[in-house]
Amino acid sequence: MKSGMKKIVTAGIAALASMTMVGSLAACGSDTAASKDLVLTIWGGDIDKTTMQQRLDLAKKKYPNINVKLQYIAKDYDTKIQTMFSGGTAPDILEIAENVNAYSTRGQLADLTSSFPDAKTEFGEANVNAYSYDGKMYAAPDRSAPGVVYYNKDIFDAAGVEYPSENWDWDTFLANTQKLVKKDGDKVTQWAYCEGDWWAWYMTWMYQNGGKLIDDNGKATVNSEANVEAMQFYQDLMYKYEVMPKPEQITDTGADPLFHQGKLAMEVTGFWNISALQDVDFNWGIAPMWHGKDTAVPMFSNALAVSSQSKHKDDAIKIVQFLTSKEGQEPIAENALDVPANLEAAADKSFTNAKWNKNGLDLSVFSKSQSMTYAPPFIPQWNQLTQAISDGMSQTWNGKQTVKEGLDKAQKTVEAALSE
């Protein structure tokens, strides 16, 4: 009996403990990290780690007196970073992306505006806007692969369809997808188009249609006419024209594997796909994305920010300046890790003529697409915004609800989140 009770008590608080430890450890942690090394945190895999270390080694050559320790966080990056900030042991420099303004508006990031006077020419307007809030830049773009179209040349040739280009509009896109789909009876054996269910994809259709999620005054415009129209087009690709798989048809695969299996004519995805496609037995190419009423290309980017808790802010900023300079970005290109966010570095031969480009891909597609990207609304409530849309729209993608119903539902949730 007694042990049962004990079990209840211990187990009952397990849920609390994980959260509250954050608070209690805050008090005792603040002084322990008083080492003179700067700490830089990154997420990703082994290649991310080695590349960043190479870049830090270059930084060390330029600034021999500044020591930067790379702290690689393989799992639960966001949770761990948040805990480090609450505990007063924030890293001096941190890799950051969508959450940038959840941190900046809470006073956790140093204002980098004056340290990057030429940011907009250095990184492009969209990228700088994405990492700015109220006109101040809080993180320097580090890596930014625009989404590009990967297409299976064999499928296009067989169907007699011209290769994709930025000159396609939605009508061309739709007409061509219908030629690229192949059916065996009722079952589709070859899809024309497919994409992921992440924000970068659905949002791009909205932006291409002149839509936005948050207007310039900070109001939610999730269910605007432009967005409804865009999502209707997207929905029709699945249910009306059947050129794109419905969610239930790709529960365990997704766009990238379908493409790798040669069962998909084209997809829009990031730079990472290149190395994944090295061993496929069909011909493929890349092209900039088509356009709607507007040109809009999604950006898979991340940036480097300096914590306002840092005791060595000036040194940290120097390091970030170097890492995002052409020189500091070179290992990104050399290691085929990503597209450098520094436009000069992305257009440089070290990237476009990189040694690893054995297939003779036109890598200038990436720097060309970089100039076509839009700035996603990285508002402080970004997670609530994207969650509201995926919650609201999931039944729409499953074909159980209209587009308008889904976006109305999301609009209501976002409005509530913004007013809190």
Add this chain to the structure above:
Amino acid sequence: MSAVTKAAKPRKERRGLTRKTREAIAFYACVSPWIFGFVVFTAIPMVASLYLSFTDWDSFQSPNFVGFANYVKAFTKDPLFWKVLGHTFYYACVSVPLSLLIALYLSNLLSNNFRGKRAFRTIIYLPSLVPLVSAGLIFKWLLKPEDGPINAFLSIFGIKGPAWLLDTHWVIPAIILLSLWQVGGGTILLISAINGVPKELYEAAEIDGAGHYRMFWNITFPMITPILFFNLVTGIIGAFQVFDQVYILTEGGPDNASQMMVPYIYTTAFKNFQMGYASALAWILFVIIMIISALVLRSSSAWVFYESEVKK
């Protein structure tokens, strides 16, 4: 902390101590790591979270006291709270009795003497050793709407299976299915309980002419009620705290149809940066679990049978 110093102090004058005192010292010395762990990792965080539940803490800026606002928000303003709580009850109320019944049934079969019983016991227990993440991935594949094995099986009988994880009505049953897959742990406990029932009871019953059915209800069942009770209580607590299954299979989707309390608390704290509100939700869950556990404990005197109590 205090326990450690208390235990260390009287050590100098050890020789003069009575046996009772010495035993007490040994006791506190032995449990002190646990007490230390409890205080640092459980009690203090609990107190902190209770305090934070009355604040608007976002985990960065200093918290402002907001009174009962977070609790009021949960019960009156948050459209997700009741939905999520409902799902959690639904999950607990179905998965706990079902897994108990299945464990009871399996343990009865496996406690018999038959060839290969060890092999069968191992097979039943094996799923409990598979990490939930792997199990979740296997289930995603099993539950594939179009050509997954489960729906393929159903189609033999002319049944068109649902889209499971994409269907708002079938997603929680699918998660329950995953939890039932791990019924082996409880089964093993029950097998040992059944094997521990004194043989002479059955012999006596047999002489009295009792059949298998009566022997089960009048001997086996009462004798193993303490273990059933243990499984019930831990099962209830585990079910109300379900996290991994939801996180791996659906992340709460579609449209929050499978969202449960603990993943919701996690999202609130670490995705929405509402640590204060998350603490309030955690305390609400804690109180709910306490009440239900207290009710179950209360009920135990009516149906849980302790042999030791009779002997006295």
